[in-house]
Amino acid sequence: MSGPVLVSTDLDRTLIFSPRATELLGGGLPRSVVEVHEGRVISEMADVVRDGLAELARFPAAVTVVPTTTRTVRQLQRIDLPFTPRFSIAASGGVVLEHGRVDEAWSRDTAARLARCAPVAEVRVVLDGLVEAGVVLRAHTAEDMFCYGIVDPARFGPEEVERLTAQMLPRSWRVAHQGTKVYALPDALHKAHAIAHVRDRLAAEAGDVPALLAAGDTWLDAEMLELADRGWVPAGSEISRSGPPPWPRVTLTASAGHAAAAEIVAAWHEAVLGAGEQARS
Template sequence: MNAFASDLDRTLIFSPRMLAAYGSDGNEECIELLDGKPISYISTKTKAILKQINDDMLFIPVTTRTIEQYKRIQLFQDTIKPDYAITSNGGTILKRGEVWKEWTIHVEQLLQNSTPLKEIMKKVTALNDTNWIKKIKPGDSVFFYIILHTDRFSSDRFLELRALADHLGWQVSLQGRKLYFIPKVLTKWTALRYLRVALGLDDICTAGDSILDFELITNGTYGIAPLHGEVLEKFPILNQTREAGINASVEIVDFVQSRYGNVEAK
């Protein structure tokens, strides 16, 4: 069995801010609301091909979103219903929408080798001058992220936090106004590798845009990053799309379509 495993935000789906920055194809569709406001869109071309991929092979969403945030994407609750999804940066595998307990037990064992969540949160909040912190939010009890006052958050502070996290066996990733703190043992690829063995997967095409997607991209049978991807700033030699923004998503699923001839948009 072959699979397409992809990050979601800024890879297949896009915020209004991303559409404003990179333009749209004029055919995007809202797939997520928050407090009644549209916050995520997908190209209708991407949606059509992605539905065929999910029907004909295996589409596995792979995201840093929490379970709640993932389930907020209406597209994956009605039109396209993946059998498996990886959320919480690998902390959770959903099997037909329910937490796969087998993986949860494995994650608990992995996290025994990391500094506990509460301890690193305590160290971060104990730093001098924390006026850059707007909110701190846990991520399904396996990681946490800080919503920043970006105008008060300096590059020196980021380097300080990265060093602190590294010393404790964690990593940090800055994505827009959110700063993620994630155990190093918890990666998207770790969860996908587990699924690969459990399901006996053959080829896995992978895609992602952030530093957190690096292992996902490089360990897939074929991995690709959108041209606008943050990961390309550090690793420019990765396979990349020709276009940026929402058009990159079309290019990515087009590639999967061309690789597997039975996958065609209706």
């Protein structure tokens, strides 16, 4: 490898899958439980993916794998990853962890950007109103940065998303609907912002900008995939349902589910040897 590499990857439905997601997407492979909550299996990872990630983390070179998720810090820390990441990104880019501790400098930068959007408490009032109206089943606030609601997909469709978006736009917030969840996020909150911060940190240490490899399945990963030198989107994902990925350096996997995750990790292994040159070309 001729230069450092940063691998930024979403987790849910990219590398790990709930039993229900496995049933829906197929691509089943021998797998192990990586997350249990209140006695219930939440997530599984294919054994070949687990082994591949562990091997990638042991590469005798500057390869940094960064889990990058919309999950809260507590939800992220429930996952039994096959390696101990130096950096992790939670709350859709709102929190950067280094060796498990919050990067306070990044938190200050994030707070300054969020101050330009409506406060999270104001948006939570809107979601609570939808709960009272029976449109949303339950509402939650994540890391005091964004909100999400649990919905019935059969009753919460494009019209509800459009109405909620109309209320969010004047507040400089946006809406993302994914199955049983609807997210309301400030415009200032993106995974790509946090990835750029980690990339700058690594570049300062190495004296060279790391090539960025990325993978994600939903439009919340869009800016991250657009930023990447090479990216991957799983077949059967939210992004794939809109057609081919709209970014020239992003590849759609041939398989879905756990098989897609295996395909992505194998591609990272192949790309790592030459990715350093790609970042500088």
